[in-house]
Amino acid sequence: MAIVELRFSALPEHVRTARLVAAAVARRAGVAETVLDEVRLAVGEACSRAVGMHQDRVDDDRPVTVTLDDGNGRFSIEVNDGVPQPALTEAALAEGAGLMPDLSTNGAGMDVIENEMGLAVILGLVDDLDVRTGAEGGVIRMSWPSGAKSAETVG
Amino acid sequence: MDLSLSTRTEGGRTIVEVGGEIDVYTAPKLREQLVELVNEGQFHLIVDMEAVDFLDSTGLGVLVGGLKRVRAHEGSLQLVCTQERILKIFRITGLTKVFPIHPSVAVAIASSD
Numbered sequence: 001m002a003i004v005e006l007r008f009s010a011l012p013e014h015v016r017t018a019r020l021v022a023a024a025v026a027r028r029a030g031v032a033e034t035v036l037d038e039v040r041l042a043v044g045e046a047c048s049r050a051v052g053m054h055q056d057r058v059d060d061d062r063p064v065t066v067t068l069d070d071g072n073g074r075f076s077i078e079v080n081d082g083v084p085q086p087a088l089t090e091a092a093l094a095e096g097a098g099l100m101p102d103l104s105t106n107g108a109g110m111d112v113i114e115n116e117m118g119l120a121v122i123l124g125l126v127d128d129l130d131v132r133t134g135a136e137g138g139v140i141r142m143s144w145p146s147g148a149k150s151a152e153t154v155g
Numbered sequence: 156m157d158l159s160l161s162t163r164t165e166g167g168r169t170i171v172e173v174g175g176e177i178d179v180y181t182a183p184k185l186r187e188q189l190v191e192l193v194n195e196g197q198f199h200l201i202v203d204m205e206a207v208d209f210l211d212s213t214g215l216g217v218l219v220g221g222l223k224r225v226r227a228h229e230g231s232l233q234l235v236c237t238q239e240r241i242l243k244i245f246r247i248t249g250l251t252k253v254f255p256i257h258p259s260v261a262v263a264i265a266s267s268d
Contacts, residue, residue, distance in 0.1 A: 012178075012179040012180035013180045015178060015179050015180060016176065016178060016180065019178075019209075037240045040209070041209075041211060041244070044178060044179075044209075044211050045211055045212055048178070048179040048211060048212070048213055051179060052179075117212035117215050117216055117219075117248050118211075118212040118213075120212070120247070120248050121211070121212045121215075121244060121247055121248060124247030124248070125247065
């Protein structure tokens with residue numbers, strides 16, 4: 001098991017660094033080239049969301065932590081925003097899956113699109129996704145197959 | 156790579172050529188550019204994304220914001236993009252139904268005539 005951990009101040013300029021590191025580690029872990037763009041995008045979205053959680057929080061110097069792990073035939077990424085939040089209920093977690101923007105309506109729907117697209121992108125990209133919140137912060141965990149078989153198992 | 160922006164007028168449309176990475180750090184620059192154009196009275200915009208290397212949801216949000224602004228003036232915002240990895244993000248979010256996406260600036264101009 002190999003783990004790379006990256007901690008950064010919750011600033012937008014560091015999100016690109018997180019994307020580059022995640023893509024480099026994913027490539028080394030054997031994640032298929034065709035999937036690397038998805039990894040890069042998904043980790044960027046998770047980190048952008050984490051940085052956003054720190055907005056308007058004065059004197060908040062807790063870092064965002066990105067943990068990259070290529071154990072057990074999977075390449076997993078965990079992004080912890082470090083912002084303590086009430087734990088999500090099962091019902092709320094189920095509701096989260098419905099956050100894809102509803103484009104069937106114009107007008108009001110546009111605001112939803114503007115604000116909730118980050119999670120929509122992650123939901124659209126990642127099959128194995130786990131979102132949790134708690135006293136230790138909000139955590140988005142995603143994983144992809146690693147190694148030689150990854151290209152066959154990822155659609 | 157940072158974000159590069161340039162604007163020109165062609166066929167009665169304002170073309171915004173975007174290059175580099177549009178993410179949470181650089182998207183505010185694109186937002187400023189679109190707001191500035193609308194404030195100057197440019198309501199028919201074509202955003203050429205052929206030189207964009209990376210686009211995330213923050214960038215999508217800026218484009219949606221731009222669309223809302225031009226629509227308030229009965230304008231239009233069209234996109235030029237042929238890169239599959241960028242188009243995929245529009246498909247995932249359903250925004251292919253919101254933005255007219257064209258293969259070239261010439262086609263975008265022709266389609267809006």
